[in-house]
Amino acid sequence: MDGVVQLQRQLLDYTTQLFQEGFLNDQFTQLQQLQDETNPDFVVEVVSLFFEDSERLLNELANTLDQQSIDFRKVDSHVHQLKGSSSSIGAQRVQNVCIAFRNFCDAQNTEGCLKCLQQVKNEYALVKNKLETLFQLEQQILAAGGSIPM
Amino acid sequence: MESCDCIDPPWPGDELLMKYQYISDFFIALAYFSIPLELIYFVKKSAVFPYRWVLVQFGAFIVLCGATHLINLWTFGMHSRNVEVVMTTAKVLTAVVSCVTALMLVHIIPDLLSVKTRELFLKNKAAELDREMGLIRTQEETGRHVRMLTHEIRSTLDRHTILKTTLIELGRTLSLEECALWMPTRTGLELQLSYTLRQQNPVGFTIPIQHPVINQVFSSNRAVKISPNCPVARLRPLAGKYMPGEVVAVRVPLLHLSNFQINDWPELSTKRYALMVLMLPSDSARQWHVHELELVEVVADQVAVALSHAAILEESMRARDLLMEQNVALDLARREAETAVRARNDFLAVMNHEMRTPMHAIIALSSLLQETELTPEQRLMVEAILKSSSLLATLINDVLDLSRLEDGSLQLENGTFNLHALFREVLYLIKPIASVKKLFVSSSLAPDLPEFAVGDEKRLMQIMLNVVGNAVKFSNEGNISIFAFIAKSESLRDSRAPDFFPVHSDNHFYLRVQVKDSGAGIDPQDISKLFTKFAQCQSLAARNSGGSGLGLAICKRFVNLMGGHIWIESEGLGKGSTAVFIVKLGIPEYSNESKLPFFPKVSANHCQTNFPGLKVLVMDDNGVSRSVTKGLLVHLGCDVTTVSSADDCLRVVSQEHNVVFLDVCMPGVDGYEVAIRIHEKFTTCRQGPLLVALMGNTDRVTKENYLRVGINGVVLKPVSVDKMRCVLSEVLEHRFLFETC
Numbered sequence: 001m002d003g004v005v006q007l008q009r010q011l012l013d014y015t016t017q018l019f020q021e022g023f024l025n026d027q028f029t030q031l032q033q034l035q036d037e038t039n040p041d042f043v044v045e046v047v048s049l050f051f052e053d054s055e056r057l058l059n060e061l062a063n064t065l066d067q068q069s070i071d072f073r074k075v076d077s078h079v080h081q082l083k084g085s086s087s088s089i090g091a092q093r094v095q096n097v098c099i100a101f102r103n104f105c106d107a108q109n110t111e112g113c114l115k116c117l118q119q120v121k122n123e124y125a126l127v128k129n130k131l132e133t134l135f136q137l138e139q140q141i142l143a144a145g146g147s148i149p150m
Numbered sequence: 151m152e153s154c155d156c157i158d159p160p161w162p163g164d165e166l167l168m169k170y171q172y173i174s175d176f177f178i179a180l181a182y183f184s185i186p187l188e189l190i191y192f193v194k195k196s197a198v199f200p201y202r203w204v205l206v207q208f209g210a211f212i213v214l215c216g217a218t219h220l221i222n223l224w225t226f227g228m229h230s231r232n233v234e235v236v237m238t239t240a241k242v243l244t245a246v247v248s249c250v251t252a253l254m255l256v257h258i259i260p261d262l263l264s265v266k267t268r269e270l271f272l273k274n275k276a277a278e279l280d281r282e283m284g285l286i287r288t289q290e291e292t293g294r295h296v297r298m299l300t301h302e303i304r305s306t307l308d309r310h311t312i313l314k315t316t317l318i319e320l321g322r323t324l325s326l327e328e329c330a331l332w333m334p335t336r337t338g339l340e341l342q343l344s345y346t347l348r349q350q351n352p353v354g355f356t357i358p359i360q361h362p363v364i365n366q367v368f369s370s371n372r373a374v375k376i377s378p379n380c381p382v383a384r385l386r387p388l389a390g391k392y393m394p395g396e397v398v399a400v401r402v403p404l405l406h407l408s409n410f411q412i413n414d415w416p417e418l419s420t421k422r423y424a425l426m427v428l429m430l431p432s433d434s435a436r437q438w439h440v441h442e443l444e445l446v447e448v449v450a451d452q453v454a455v456a457l458s459h460a461a462i463l464e465e466s467m468r469a470r471d472l473l474m475e476q477n478v479a480l481d482l483a484r485r486e487a488e489t490a491v492r493a494r495n496d497f498l499a500v501m502n503h504e505m506r507t508p509m510h511a512i513i514a515l516s517s518l519l520q521e522t523e524l525t526p527e528q529r530l531m532v533e534a535i536l537k538s539s540s541l542l543a544t545l546i547n548d549v550l551d552l553s554r555l556e557d558g559s560l561q562l563e564n565g566t567f568n569l570h571a572l573f574r575e576v577l578y579l580i581k582p583i584a585s586v587k588k589l590f591v592s593s594s595l596a597p598d599l600p601e602f603a604v605g606d607e608k609r610l611m612q613i614m615l616n617v618v619g620n621a622v623k624f625s626n627e628g629n630i631s632i633f634a635f636i637a638k639s640e641s642l643r644d645s646r647a648p649d650f651f652p653v654h655s656d657n658h659f660y661l662r663v664q665v666k667d668s669g670a671g672i673d674p675q676d677i678s679k680l681f682t683k684f685a686q687c688q689s690l691a692a693r694n695s696g697g698s699g700l701g702l703a704i705c706k707r708f709v710n711l712m713g714g715h716i717w718i719e720s721e722g723l724g725k726g727s728t729a730v731f732i733v734k735l736g737i738p739e740y741s742n743e744s745k746l747p748f749f750p751k752v753s754a755n756h757c758q759t760n761f762p763g764l765k766v767l768v769m770d771d772n773g774v775s776r777s778v779t780k781g782l783l784v785h786l787g788c789d790v791t792t793v794s795s796a797d798d799c800l801r802v803v804s805q806e807h808n809v810v811f812l813d814v815c816m817p818g819v820d821g822y823e824v825a826i827r828i829h830e831k832f833t834t835c836r837q838g839p840l841l842v843a844l845m846g847n848t849d850r851v852t853k854e855n856y857l858r859v860g861i862n863g864v865v866l867k868p869v870s871v872d873k874m875r876c877v878l879s880e881v882l883e884h885r886f887l888f889e890t891c
Contacts, residue, residue: 016515019511019514019515020511022507025507025510025511025514026510026511026513026514026868026870027868027870029514029518030782030868030869030870030871031778031781033785033871034778034781034782034784034785034871036785038784039781039784039785042781045777046774046777046778046781049773049774049777050774052773053772053773053774080815081771081772084772084774084775084815084867085772085773085774085775086774087775087867087868088772088774088775088778088779088867088868089774089778090868092507096500096503099499099500099503103496
């Protein structure tokens with residue numbers, strides 16, 4: 001039991017840290033609230049969907065920005081999608097970079113876009129890492145017989 | 151031989167005399183015969199001779215006289231009776247004819263004389279016509295010269311060319327020795343020699359304008375002969391030995407733009423003249439003729455007109471250049487302003503995000519904390535933290551609002567709220583701080599103050615807190631009292647608010663709140679600065695740190711938006727101050743406690759908690775967003791179908807669906823169009839599903855448009871569970887919902 005409590009506390013701390021560092025925001029909390037007995041894996045499902053979507057979008061972005069003549073409208077639409085996805089799950093920092101990315105798109109600033117793409121990739125990698133760690137902790141708690149604190 | 155008794159034989163001594171008589175008679179006859187011959191000859195020669203009859207008569211008379219004399223030749227000697235008969239016949243005839251002629255001449259000679267008179271008359275007339283012809287010709291010449299000159303002068307709009315050409319052409323036309331133009335200087339007190347004909351670059355020497363000759367010339371619009379010794383005429387040293395040529399001067403009016411009145415063409419309105427001086431060649435006996443003077447006057451007028459045109463052109467070119475410069479400068483300023491506004495908006499947007507994140511963390515974690523096990527005191531504290539932080543979130547919104555306040559795009563969110571409860575909350579929030587400073591806060595609400603009112607509760611709370619907060623901030627001791635009552639009409643019109651015109655109506659009342667403190671007071675001259683943004687009074691700033699000075703400015707704007715007025719009275723430093731504001735609030739139609747504002751409060755939640763069996767269609771092209779929305783709705787018990795495109799949506803939507811959520815930020819899809827097409831699908835009398843648009847940004851303009859297109863509600867993403875709950879409640883209950891940001 002002690003281990004479970006410790007794990008739970010660890011989870012809470014970790015979550016709090018994520019919130020404080022701005023990786024996640026209130027929206028993520030909302031998602032967690034939607035998870036219940038009828039829908040036990042809601043968050044994991046949504047987050048996996050997010051990972052798939054984002055990876056696809058990031059690849060598309062890399063391709064589009066690699067062209068000789070960049071189609072900024074296409075770039076903008078991809079970034080818009082990414083922004084939507086990240087805001088839906090509460091990936092705060094990714095969302096913020098997307099906002100800046102869109103501004104560069106509007107200004108048709110290639111260098112800015114490339115920089116933002118790099119940033120988005122970084123942020124995405126970070127948040128993916130964090131979320132995966134979070135899920136791992138949750139799995140550990142569940143495996144140890146505890147329940148995930150809300 | 152018979153000798154007639156009528157004639158005595160002549161005495162023999164007079165044979166000489168007889169001989170002479172004989173010869174004379176012979177010659178007379180000869181002459182008398184030749185004269186008619188000559189007459190006939192010459193008359194025949196001349197084409198017209200009116201009196202032929204007279205000639206014939208005269209001829210006959212002369213011939214007969216000649217005949218008589220001829221016959222006389224025979225009567226000197228012895229002559230027969232036949233000769234005598236012939237002689238007598240001839241004489242008789244002659245007598246007859248001569249008498250007739252004499253009688254005729256009486257009539258004829260006056261006629262002949264009158265012919266002479268007429269001839270004389272005609273000759274005079276001819277001479278006169280000749281003279282007039284001469285005059286006309288000269289005038290025509292002059293006219294031609296003038297036209298040519300005018301053409302030359304008017305063919306250019308350049309001032310210098312005009313003047314130079316004038317002088318050259320005049321010099322040529324009138325064969326002048328010298329021609330000069332004196333222009334008035336800027337001061338108007340002197341005339342300066344500007345152009346001459348012969349000298350290339352005239353020395354700019356000047357003459358004072360107040361000279362009798364100059365005045366004389368300026369006072370008349372005719373060309374005036376002046377003396378060659380006059381200073382304006384003394385342009386070159388006298389070259390000739392004799393008299394210098396005659397000099398004429400004429401004024402040239404210089405017209406300004408302002409002189410052109412529509413009705414009086416410039417005669418008197420101009421005061422500035424230039425002087426044109428023309429000199430005939432010296433040593434010639436030429437004199438100024440009238441037509442030449444006229445020519446000069448006409449030319450002077452034309453020059454004036456041409457100069458004025460040139461001046462107008464210069465003026466308009468200058469104005470145009472100025473305008474272009476100004477345009478460029480304005481354009482630059484506008485672009486700079488736009489850049490600044492954009493930068494500010496970007497900054498605000500980003501800052502907003504940055505500020506909201508910790509806020510959300512606080513709110514989220516405090517609400518999480520609230521769910522845990524807490525002691526009652528802890529619970530109270532956590533509730534206070536939540537209330538304060540939600541107020542802070544509102545404030546952060548208002549920083550964004552302030553920029554929108556200035557743009558004028560902020561609108562109040564009116565709703566029914568509990569007025570008494572508002573005051574209680576204010577007190578509740580202020581009391582802790584006040585008690586730390588050992589201040590006593592009291593409030594008294596008038597008994598006729600309604601319990602419920604319609605207005606913007608959030609902002610009214612903000613105003614109250616600001617005002618009361620200021621009272622607490624600037625007092626170190628004493629008490630703070632809050633009075634609230636309904637303002638009657640007399641008290642509404644205040645001399646301090648000259649442009650505040652309260653409009654009375656049946657379902658509104660004016661709430662007047664006075665907050666009196668016994669604190670530091672305010673210097674009367676600082677009062678006007680209080681409501682300006684970012685301005686702080688020296689004394690107060692020195693004593694209290696913190697506060698950017700935005701508070702009262704925002705309050706004032708909100709109060710004004712609420713149709714009211716706010717001001718502060720103070721008797722001076724150390725004498726405390728009273729803040730008063732009046733706002734217009736509505737009276738609710740029914741005091742319904744359950745009709746709470748939509749904005750989800752953490753404490754009160756009257757929304758329906760579950761919607762079992764509600765059929766909902768979600769249209770969103772973003773997979774993640776779609777599944778989140780679906781998850782939300784499923785959590786609330788709805789039966790959810792999802793589609794990812796507008797076409798699928800139109801295909802799938804049916805009468806069974808109660809609500810359709812449309813994500814209107816899908817690129818390439820026009821949210822309005824989808825809504826319109828959905829409505830088209832259900833144009834039968836049975837109503838289609840309720841449409842709710844999900845938007846990612848707070849664009850006020852499109853909200854109004856959605857309303858027009860028939861969308862029942864607009865909700866901003868991200869949506870929390872509570873928000874979704876309340877959205878569905880409101881939309882289903884009222885078929886109407888617009889979330890404000």
